[in-house]
Amino acid sequence: MDQLSDLKRSDNPFAIITLVHLTAKRTKNHPDERFQEKKNITRSLYKQGLSRQKIIDLYRFIDGILSLPEKLDALFWEDLSRFEESQKMPYVTSVERIGIRKGEQIGEAKILTRLLQRRFGIVPEWASEKIAKAEPSSLEEWADRVLDTPTLDEIFADKL
Structure with a gap:
């Protein structure tokens, strides 16, 4: 456990990445614990005085690896917003932008499915899974094909 403490205190991006991976493995079936750990790790980025861009880059990684169920994810964002506000953090707009992009991607996926x-x-199911894992550019490309492509297989083909 001493190594975990060292990782938590480090401002080295590789230590943070290692900590996130270990946390993901340890909290895989424990969403409440994962929520708490994600919150602690994210707050530590701000407290370490990392550059704006490092925080954004590391947060994108953290958010992808330590994914939360929808309700806990919403609580996480609320908590992070309150934390940033209380700290008068200059990164609020960046983190909000990440959240907005994530929301847009979810919206694009829902519209494509509809x-x-x-x-x-x-x-x-295979199409729903592909949509859920897709990047925004793929979602847009597939949506553009819906009206002109005769089959589902062709909509999701790599190249037309």
Whole structure:
């Protein structure tokens, strides 16, 4: 456990990445504990005085690895906003922008799914999984194909 304490105190990005991976493994089936750890790790980034860009880059990684169920994710964002406000952090807009992008991606996925349902009926599980894992650029490309492409397989083809 001494190593975990050292990792938590370090401002070395590789130590933070290692800490996040170890935390992800340890909290895999414990969402409440993961929520608490994600909160602590994120707050530590601010307290270490890292540059704005380092915080943004590390947070993107943390958010991807320490994913939370929807309700806990919402609580996490509320807590982070309150923390930033109380600390008068200059990074508020950056973290908010990350949240906005994430929200836009979720919205794009929902719209694409709805378009596919209206065009083809029930959307198969494989298509839903592909949509859930997709980058925004892929979601946009697939949405553009919905009206002009005759089959689901062709919509999701790598190149047309």
